[in-house]
Amino acid sequence: MNSEEVSKVASLARLSLSEDxxxxxxxxxxxxxxxxxxxxxxDVEGVEPMPHAIDLRNVFREDQRQPSLxxxxxxxxxxxxxxxxxxxxxxxxxxxx
Amino acid sequence: xxxxxxxxPLPPTAALLDWLERGTMTSRELTENCLARxxxxxxxxNAFVSVNAEAALAQADAVDARRAxxxxxxxxxxxxxxxxDNMCQTGTLTTCGSRMLHHFRPPxxxxxxxxxxxxxxxxxxxxNMDEFAMGSSTESSVAGVTRNPHNPDHSAGGSSGGxxxxxxxxxxxxxxxxxxxxxxxQPASFCGVVGMKPTYGRVSxxxxxxxxxxxxxIGPFAKDVTGATLLLQAIAGHDTRDSTSVNSAVPDYIAAMxxxxxxxxxxxxxxxxxxxxxxxxAESVRNAIAKLEAAGATVRKVELPHAKYSVATYYLIAPSxxxxxxxxxxxxxxxxxxxxFDPKADGLVDLYCRSRGEGFGAEVKRxxxxxxxxxxxxxxxxxxxxxxxxxxxxxxxxxxxxADVDVIxxxxxxxxxxxxxxxxxxPLAMYLADIYTISANLAxxxxxxxxxxxxxxxxxxxxxxxxxxxxxxxxxxAARMLxxxxxxx
Numbered sequence: 001m002n003s004e005e006v007s008k009v010a011s012l013a014r015l016s017l018s019e020d021x022x023x024x025x026x027x028x029x030x031x032x033x034x035x036x037x038x039x040x041x042x043d044v045e046g047v048e049p050m051p052h053a054i055d056l057r058n059v060f061r062e063d064q065r066q067p068s069l070x071x072x073x074x075x076x077x078x079x080x081x082x083x084x085x086x087x088x089x090x091x092x093x094x095x096x097x
Numbered sequence: 098x099x100x101x102x103x104x105x106p107l108p109p110t111a112a113l114l115d116w117l118e119r120g121t122m123t124s125r126e127l128t129e130n131c132l133a134r135x136x137x138x139x140x141x142x143n144a145f146v147s148v149n150a151e152a153a154l155a156q157a158d159a160v161d162a163r164r165a166x167x168x169x170x171x172x173x174x175x176x177x178x179x180x181x182d183n184m185c186q187t188g189t190l191t192t193c194g195s196r197m198l199h200h201f202r203p204p205x206x207x208x209x210x211x212x213x214x215x216x217x218x219x220x221x222x223x224x225n226m227d228e229f230a231m232g233s234s235t236e237s238s239v240a241g242v243t244r245n246p247h248n249p250d251h252s253a254g255g256s257s258g259g260x261x262x263x264x265x266x267x268x269x270x271x272x273x274x275x276x277x278x279x280x281x282x283q284p285a286s287f288c289g290v291v292g293m294k295p296t297y298g299r300v301s302x303x304x305x306x307x308x309x310x311x312x313x314x315i316g317p318f319a320k321d322v323t324g325a326t327l328l329l330q331a332i333a334g335h336d337t338r339d340s341t342s343v344n345s346a347v348p349d350y351i352a353a354m355x356x357x358x359x360x361x362x363x364x365x366x367x368x369x370x371x372x373x374x375x376x377x378x379a380e381s382v383r384n385a386i387a388k389l390e391a392a393g394a395t396v397r398k399v400e401l402p403h404a405k406y407s408v409a410t411y412y413l414i415a416p417s418x419x420x421x422x423x424x425x426x427x428x429x430x431x432x433x434x435x436x437x438f439d440p441k442a443d444g445l446v447d448l449y450c451r452s453r454g455e456g457f458g459a460e461v462k463r464x465x466x467x468x469x470x471x472x473x474x475x476x477x478x479x480x481x482x483x484x485x486x487x488x489x490x491x492x493x494x495x496x497x498x499x500a501d502v503d504v505i506x507x508x509x510x511x512x513x514x515x516x517x518x519x520x521x522x523x524p525l526a527m528y529l530a531d532i533y534t535i536s537a538n539l540a541x542x543x544x545x546x547x548x549x550x551x552x553x554x555x556x557x558x559x560x561x562x563x564x565x566x567x568x569x570x571x572x573x574x575a576a577r578m579l580x581x582x583x584x585x586x
Contacts (some may be wrong), residue, residue: 006466013420013469014427014446015462016454025466031525032467036409036480042487049485050492052311052341053297053541054566059340073204077431086429089438089445 001026001033105134107267110176110324117174120164124157124175128219131177135222135268141249144262146182146240147190148222153177160217171217172331172351178213179263179272182223183230184315185304186210193306194228194238197426197433197456207304208336209273209315216331221269225259228458229423230280230308232256233527234517237460242517245287247556251514254284257318261288264318271328272318277308278411279509279534281316282546286509286559289548291325291576292318296566297541298343300329301336309418310341312411312538322547322577326354329569345567354573361575363389364399364502369533375512381550381558382508388582389506389575399498399505403490407536410491412528413471413484414539420468423461428452463524492540499565504575506562508533509546513556533561542566547576549583 001009006026010017017025071084080087107113116122132150139145160175180186183193185203192198206214213220228237235243235258243258245251246266253262257274261284264272274281276294285292293316300315307313317328330351335344363386370379390396427449428434433456438448457465471480498505511530520527537544542563549560560579564572 001470009466009470009473011450012473013465014424014449014453015457015465016447016450017462021459021462025463028463028524029467029470032412032528033470033480035525036413036484038409039406039413039483039487042403042406042483042490044483044486044490047486047489049482050489051485053492053539054341054343056298056341056343061337069204076204077201079428079432079434088429089440089443089448091445 001030105267107270107320109321110270110319110327113176113270114174117176124160124219125154127175128153128157128177128221131221131269134266138246138266138268142244142246142262142266143225143241144243144253144259144266144268145179145222146192146194146225146238146259149189149220153219153221156219160219171215172327173213173216173218173271175217175219176271177221177269178218178328179221179224179260179269180210180213181226181257181260181272181274183226183275183306184209184273185306186220190223191306192239193230194226194240195456195458195461196239199239199433201431203304205304208301208338209332210304212332218271218331224257224263224272227256227258227460229306229419229461230256230275230277231419231460231464233279233283233530234515235259235284236517237458239458244517245514245556247289247514250516251556252287252517254287254510254514256280258284260318261285261290261292264288264290264320270320271324273315273328273332274318275305275313275315276538277312278415278538279531281318282534282544282559282561283510283531285318285546287514287557289557289559290318290320291322291545291547292316293325293329293545293572294537294543295329295333295569296543297538298341299543299567299569300332301334301339301342303336303338307422309415310422311418312415314538322354322573322580325545326350326573348570350570350573353570354577356574358571358574358578359393361389361394361504361578362502363394363396364498364505365396366399366401366404366505366507368401368404369507373511374508377550377552378508378510378512378558382506382560385549385560385579386506389579392578392582397502399502401494401498401536403487403494404536406487407491407539408529408532410484410487410539411531411535412467413480414488416464416468417471417481418468420465420472423465426453426456428456432456460524488539491536495540495542495565503571504562504564506560509559509561510534513552513554513558537563543569543572545572545576547579549579
């Protein structure tokens with residue numbers, strides 16, 4: 001993986017990485033990816049992918065009202081709140097008054 | 098009542114249960130003993146990251162009071178239990194060994210925590226782990242490394258190293274861990290205790306901080322098979338809040354485990370004894386299998402031709418799932434938020450990136466990167482999808498093998514506990530050491546690690562038994578049979 005690819009993946013993963021990290025991960029991921037190429041030896045023609053260990057599909061339940069977290073509990077672990085809401089940076093431009 | 102002051106090392110689980118039931122020892126006395134042992138040992142071993150003495154003693158007193166009043170007592174009878182720090186307990190720090198969750202106090206209990214409380218297990222504290230359960234040495238925790246009770250220069254294994262060390266050092270008779278690629282079985286082997294990964298779906302993962310959702314499973318640690326059986330019995334079963342927990346009756350493991358097995362057919366795999374396996378480990382495992390044979394089991398060879406691809410398959414699937422699961426840590430709803438933020442110049446995405454870049458450690462970021470790459474446009478088919486197909490091949494191998502044998506026996510890890518700091522610069526070398534454990538996670542089958550010997554340097558060696566899905570009973574019976582051949586009890 002070249003540094004451009006590593007930066008692109010870091011941006012997809014929403015990870016801000018230092019220059020050193022980009023270099024190290026580039027080298028390590030290249031090594032790991034060349035190892036996993038061993039899977040190309042396996043004949044997987046016609047094999048169904050196995051995303052899960054058990055063959056479960058669509059577990060349904062009745063849509064019933066149930067108690068949920070109250071506001072205080074939901075906000076208790078938030079790094080920044082105004083007491084009623086999560087606080088996030090402004091995401092829309094303000095119109096010049 | 099007789100006061101039992103010196104319980105180090107802790108006696109077998111059956112003796113503890115007997116004393117509690119007969120009133121020879123109260124749950125408070127046992128809990129105090131464990132707390133004293135933690136105070137003495139934890140500064141060196143760092144098995145526990147937090148201890149809740151007050152709540153544990155209050156819970157023990159409540160069990161003792163009910164017992165004194167002749168009221169029914171749960172399965173765990175007031176035995177203290179340690180839980181891995183990735184299991185949510187209301188109001189109790191649940192850090193996952195990460196700066197990201199350093200101050201996180203969950204607003205709810207994990208299913209297994211509810212089960213422990215309902216069955217009168219005394220929750221004494223939270224055990225150390227590799228950050229987000231990603232690792233095999235318990236060195237990547239923000240709380241520092243856990244040391245092996247048999248030799249503090251060596252690793253306790255990982256990622257559930259704290260749980261394994263806590264049981265091995267007699268800080269607690271029982272502990273819970275989680276196993277995504279061997280994270281219960283390998284530390285059990287390194288620390289010389291019993292550790293079991295149940296079948297995928299046997300234990301609800303509700304309230305377990307997710308790592309790789311198609312592989313994660315919670316399971317027990319104990320000094321002996323009786324303890325592991327008891328703890329599995331307490332936590333197994335369906336839970337509607339984890340729709341992958343299977344809705345089938347839980348067998349009476351405790352009764353079944355005591356029944357001797359006749360005509361046990363053991364499978365052995367030639368590839369298990371290839372390059373990279375320590376000779377003392379190979380010898381101990383072979384001796385243990387020979388003991389089972391002497392006790393009436395028959396041994397035959399089976400083939401798992403795709404097992405050699407399990408590391409490559411796992412290190413695509415697990416990081417892919419992790420990259421998706423860990424997307425929830427955004428610095429907004431809970432967890433770490435970067436202070437390095439200028440509201441005038443930076444946007445929301447900068448806040449995400451910096452919070453995650455600063456909040457996650459090196460191994461977690463490496464796996465998020467790997468998983469993001471494997472799932473990204475242009476690479477999905479070549480990496481992730483191919484890995485899912487090879488995964489089915491691995492599962493089919495097991496199905497074929499288990500048509501001929503009841504259990505498969507082999508090593509847990511290629512070596513006894515390695516030295517702390519070993520391989521920390523070479524992630525691939527560390528991943529390759531998971532070779533014997535990860536195929537059970539990929540296939541979804543149960544596996545157990547049982548002590549079977551000691552290396553010339555005095556470190557424990559474990560043997561792994563694997564069984565078909567939902568055959569925990571058979572696994573525990575075979576494990577008990579093996580334990581009886583070594584201890585004579």
